[in-house]
Amino acid sequence: MGAADAAADERPVHRVHVSEFFTGRFEVTNDEYARFVRATGHPAPAVGELPLVASGGRDALFKELSMPYVWEGQEPPHGHGNHPVVLVRFEDAQAYCRWLSEAIERVVRLPTEAEWEKAARGGVEGRRYPWGDAVDASRCNYLDDPLAKHQRGTRPTGTYPPNAFGLCDVVGNVWEWVSDWYNSEYYGSGEANDPLGPDHGSLRIVRGGAWVNDDVSMLRSACRHTVPPDTYAYSIGFRVVCTP
Numbered sequence: 001m002g003a004a005d006a007a008a009d010e011r012p013v014h015r016v017h018v019s020e021f022f023t024g025r026f027e028v029t030n031d032e033y034a035r036f037v038r039a040t041g042h043p044a045p046a047v048g049e050l051p052l053v054a055s056g057g058r059d060a061l062f063k064e065l066s067m068p069y070v071w072e073g074q075e076p077p078h079g080h081g082n083h084p085v086v087l088v089r090f091e092d093a094q095a096y097c098r099w100l101s102e103a104i105e106r107v108v109r110l111p112t113e114a115e116w117e118k119a120a121r122g123g124v125e126g127r128r129y130p131w132g133d134a135v136d137a138s139r140c141n142y143l144d145d146p147l148a149k150h151q152r153g154t155r156p157t158g159t160y161p162p163n164a165f166g167l168c169d170v171v172g173n174v175w176e177w178v179s180d181w182y183n184s185e186y187y188g189s190g191e192a193n194d195p196l197g198p199d200h201g202s203l204r205i206v207r208g209g210a211w212v213n214d215d216v217s218m219l220r221s222a223c224r225h226t227v228p229p230d231t232y233a234y235s236i237g238f239r240v241v242c243t244p
Contacts, residue, residue, distance in 0.1 A: 001117050002187055003128075003222035009184040010222050016114050017193045023111060023119045023241040026157035026168050027084035027176060028096065030076035036099050037074050044071035045087035045232075052228040065212070066234045068153060082156040084174045084237040090204055090229060093177045093238040100240065110179040111241045113224070114195050116207050119241075120170040120221045122163035128220045130163040130170055135216040140172025143214040152211055153234075171219045174237035175206035182226045203228060210235035 002013040037044050047066045054062035069077055069086050076085075088096075093110055100108045111119065122130045129135065137144045141155045158168045180197025182205050190197070197205075203226040209219035212235045218225060227236075 001114060001222065003220065006217070006220070006222060007224075009187065009224055012188060014187060015192070016190075016195055018112075018114050018118050019194055020244055021111075021115055021241050022244065023115070023167065024239045025162070025166060027174060027237045027239050028093075029082050029157055030085045031081040033085040033088070033096060034074060034076055034081075036096050037071075039103075040095075040099055042092070042095055042099075044074055045085060045092075046070055047087065051231045051233070053231050053233060062233070065149075069234050080154070082158075083154045084157055084169070086154065086174055086234050086237050087232050088177075088237060089232045090177050092232075096238075097240055106242055108240050108242045110177055110238060112194075112196055113178045113180045113205060113207070115241055116176065116178050116239075117221055119165060119167055120163070120208065122165040122167065122170075124164060128222075130221060135219065140169065140209075140219060141211045142172045142209060142216065142219055143212055146214040149212060154211055169208075171208045171221070173211055174208075174235055175210045175225065175233075176208050177236065177238040178205050178207055180205055182224070204231065206231075206236055 001016055002010045004013050036042060047063055047070055050059055066087060097108045120130055127133055131139055140160050143149060143152055154173055162168045163170055181201030182203040183198040183201055186198055206225050206227055
């Protein structure tokens with residue numbers, strides 16, 4: 001895990017062991033999340049009280065970029081059924097996992113950071129991206145033209161080639177929630193076997209980068225992006241895992 005040539009919180013590069021687990025080939029889609037919303041009455045993705053990430057004069061842009069992803073009642077945005085669900089908080093993702101666990105009678109949850117990075121790398125160690133060291137616009141959905149932000153957005157899951165583990169959109173399309181709290185020094189002191197992250201914290205972590213990012217360093221397999229716990233956005237979704 002980690003990267004020797006990046007931010008301090010990605011160092012030191014260290015080896016961890018994760019027990020066998022299954023992970024979704026795709027990020028959870030709007031159609032999948034709709035079954036959860038209809039079955040439980042859980043609030044559908046919407047723009048409500050703005051999160052801290054939308055403060056500092058960014059509220060108007062946040063609302064504008066969010067509007068294509070706002071649901072009508074329990075219906076996802078038209079034509080977005082097979083796009084990854086967004087505008088979901090960490091707690092929403094956890095609630096979905098609890099519902100799906102009951103529905104399929106096995107424990108479903110968010111991945112840990114270690115599991116996420118293991119899955120994202122696809123068995124390729126020491127490379128910046130799942131496919132190698134050079135960014136490649138044909139392999140993931142990111143903002144290759146910063147001026148085109150208002151013309152871009154999420155794309156259907158599976159649009160781009162999978163990594164070596166057969167997983168799609170592990171980088172790009174939308175950021176993905178992981179279960180860990182954030183601690184900038186955890187890599188130097190955490191567990192080597194099945195690390196779960198710190199017991200508490202003030203920031204959460206999302207991984208993988210998104211369609212809205214023009215900084216390609218955010219697409220790296222090792223990149224740890226921190227957000228306040230109240231965060232939801234047009235660029236954050238999630239993927240689920242379960243044990244065998």
